[in-house]
Amino acid sequence: MNEREFADLAAGHALNALSDADERAYQEALASNPHWESHVRDAAEAIAALSAVIEPVDPPPSVRASLMARIADVPQQAVGPVTTPDVDRDDEDYAAAGPAPVVPDATSSRPASWGRRRWFTLAASIVAVLVLGFGAASFGQYLTRPAAVIALQQIESAPDAQSASVSMPDGGSATAHWSASTGQSVLVTDGMPALSDDQTYELWFVRGETPIAAGIFETDADGRATAMLDGEFHSGDVIAVTVEPAGGSPDGTPSSAPVVAVATA
Known part of the structure; x- marks a missing residue:
């Protein structure tokens, strides 16, 4: 598991949205990489800020139909091997890069629910944009507002x-x-x-x-x-x-x- 993938798990953990398998993977990765704890703090602070200032909103029925249509258009399986460049993970902008692609890998140690967690991340992102009406830049600025x-x-x-x-x-x-x-x-x-x-x-x-x-x-x-x-x-x-x-x-x-x-x- 790389740092970007752990950052995604930290977001799911903050939302109490991880499966049992993903929660175990999250805890094991954190224990092995304590220097990644900053992602845990960032996710928790972002969720706390949202819960403090945003009133719950019941989305209109059209949101579900739009969401399902968007999901249906996304390929569910990658074809062929995917390689990533060797970059300095400490300098990578994970928020700007977005979720890492889901790539089937027979040798991977990722839990079986990894793909489902990716779908959760996609769905949550789409709902946030549809219901709150924020673009990615505006949403990032919202979360980084001074206390x-x-x-x-x-x-x-x-x-x-x-x-x-x-x-x-x-x-x-x-x-x-x-x-x-x-x-x-x-x-x-x-x-x-x-x-x-x-x-x-x-x-x-x-x-x-x-x-x-x-x-x-x-x-x-x-x-x-x-x-x-x-x-x-x-x-x-x-x-x-x-x-x-x-x-x-x-x-x-x-x-x-x-x-x-x-x-x-």
């Missing part, structure tokens, strides 16, 4: 979503978005001043009189950033930003006055 962007969408979809904005003396602005039901909060900035290399912006929850560190962030050349606060948001928190030494406050408390402070109560 802060995903959190912002979840906040905006929550029934108790709220936001508030403040302006800074130099013309910059910052908008805090929060939802008590999700426990998430995100700060979106525009036009914040650039900092020197030995400084960074740090986020804080100010809860009563107590500042709680909530992560550091950087802005782009235009002072823009979408930063998710680490930790759970509580109703009434003040969302603040200070300028700290690179890496964040060394003692876990603000070392300067806030340049942004957004009240959420």
Whole structure:
């Protein structure tokens, strides 16, 4: 089994869609190649991201007919031997390459259900395109969105979503978005001043009189950033930003006055 084939198995494992034979092959390959674990993490994170932001949709009856028609048009058996070039597997883009072709091989140690797993991969891909309406590039971009962007969408979809904005003396602005039901909060900035290399912006929850560190962030050349606060948001928190030494406050408390402070109560 090569690495691309293992990546396909990892996707099936994350979906709980492997047969018993394929699950054994997956576990054996992972035990023999622990450096392939990144595919396991990537598949699990992709499924978690999808389940968090996509509502279940019942596909129309036409989807099944279209799917079966597509499958019927795909050859089910390769003719003749197939060879693959000797490439550096570490540099291969598995997502762009797509599933490896199914090639009957009398000497192969693959489980008998391997072909059925390929059909599952094909069917799942077709359904994703038909139901969600995503192209391959859009789907890849969707899965690789930053965590802060995903959190912002979840906040905006929550029934108790709220936001508030403040302006800074130099013309910059910052908008805090929060939802008590999700426990998430995100700060979106525009036009914040650039900092020197030995400084960074740090986020804080100010809860009563107590500042709680909530992560550091950087802005782009235009002072823009979408930063998710680490930790759970509580109703009434003040969302603040200070300028700290690179890496964040060394003692876990603000070392300067806030340049942004957004009240959420």
